[in-house]
Amino acid sequence: MVRKSYSGVVATVPVSIPYERYSIESAHWWIGRALRALAQGAGISHREIDGFAMASFSTAPDSAIGLTQHLGLSPRWLDHIPMGGVSGILSLRRAARAVQAGDADIVACVAGDTNQVDTFRRTLENFSRFAQDAAYPYGAGGANASFALIARHYMDRFGARREDFGKLCVAQRTNALRNPNALMKKPLTLEQYMNARPIADPIHLFDCVMPCAGAEGFLVMREETARSLGLPSARILSIIERHHAFSDDAVQYRGGWARDIGELYSMAGISQDAIDVVQTYDDYPVISMMQFEDLGFCGKGEGPDFVRSHSFEIDGSFPHNTSGGQLSAGQAGAAGGHLGIVECIRQVMGLAGPTQVEGAKLGLASGFGMINYDRGLSSGAVIFWGETT
Structure with missing residues (x-):
């Protein structure tokens, strides 16, 4: 259709x-x-x-x-x-x-x-029927354990290393230092990332977002x-959404983006190579790596090599989460799903200020949400083209 x-x-x-x-x-x-x-x-x-x-x-x-x-x-x-x-x-x-x-x-x-x-405890307690019945009563403290399961499965299947996740986190911290609104104000080195205390193996401290208000x-x-109204704007070229994709996967290693990637780019009339800036949903770095694959920037299982062969800073070879993303700007609850969209709109309109990617006109932002025990149930993405008035 x-x-x-x-x-x-x-x-x-x-x-x-x-x-x-x-x-x-x-x-x-x-x-x-x-x-x-x-x-x-x-x-x-x-x-x-x-x-x-x-x-x-x-x-x-x-x-x-x-x-x-x-x-x-x-x-x-x-x-x-x-x-x-x-x-x-x-x-x-x-x-x-x-x-x-x-x-x-x-x-x-x-x-x-x-x-x-x-607030955070009450959110966890009432997040879903699964959380109420099967996780919270047994002392599970939120999504960390679930994403640890996903991350370990992804690492075992595709050869990803903690250093690969760390490269993304360090790059996002570098970007966040140029965002005056980011909560994380100190540089992060790969050594600091690797030596951070474990939360739920293989998830360590800097793999986790910081809850905040905003x-x-x-x-x-x-x-x-x-x-x-005299407003610069971002044209909406395409949007996709998908829920409960790939239910046969024993543990999630792909999201709904992979089901609808053809529609995302065909409706926009471009290929992924034309995208200037990418804002992935980054509650944990493994999910960003999964999106690089499912959004067509590399093949499934090639995420680790893609990360090793690119730089992700604002002036890097693959500008990514230029505001610092949730991992370094903070996760203001549901606003975390809007953060990348807002930054993407700014980028393609040329109004991102200190985080601006030079010449960015085409931007992609993605979303991922509603984690159950072994998977996130919802995913989506948008492509914008910027025009100033």
Whole structure:
């Protein structure tokens, strides 16, 4: 089946609310700050935003509908997408289709979470039925053990080494040092990475993201609307999403991207070689390596050699996670799934400031979310082309 393109729809006004390690504020407060920044960045009233897509782990018992009253919105299109690291891709895709259909003119896609003293524990306790029944009661402290299983399986199958994962982490820290909003402010060496304390073998300290508070957001609208507002924008060339792919894999070693890679590039009308900057979802470096393969930058099982033969800094041979990604900027809950999209929009519009990749016009951002015991259930990706006005 030939999918309808996203022609005429753009993303614009990428905003990041600077992260804090801990916060006494609510998720509502963080999301409200992002919404205000979106309205101010577009030069409009927040009441002109007639679509709202929200992602968060910590607004409960409120959902998106509750926040419309908290934030003074009256949208005619509303979505609440509680799907973690893939929420940004799904919000973008649904918002783009809503704009194409005329169901909304300006959609705010916002994700934000707080990180109070007990927030992370409560999130783990209520993350999923699996977590409630089969992991948390036995003392499992979140995703580390699950990703340790995935990482060890990947290493045994394809010959990846901790040094390969470390190369990605060190490069992202180097990038983060140019991002004023990144929480990690100190350089990281490969020696420090290798000597860091183990968390769940083979996962060590610097393989893990730092939970924090913050918010990310962007607007989706028609191209002519952006031009009328004088806004630079990023054209949406293609988007894919897939859930529960490759269920026969005993332990996950590939994601849904591999099922839909042909559509991703054919709809965009480009090959992967044309991409200037890549933002993968990086809750752990093994997942970034998996995405290099599944997104077509190398073959399955070739991720370790791909990492060994490239550099991943902003001025490297394969600019990757230029903001520092979640591993060095921080993971503000569900906003982690929007972080790469926001950075990708900035990059292709030439507005990334100190993290800008010279000449970047085509960017790819991907999402990955909702980890179960041995696999993440959801994946997605978007390709942007930048245009300034």
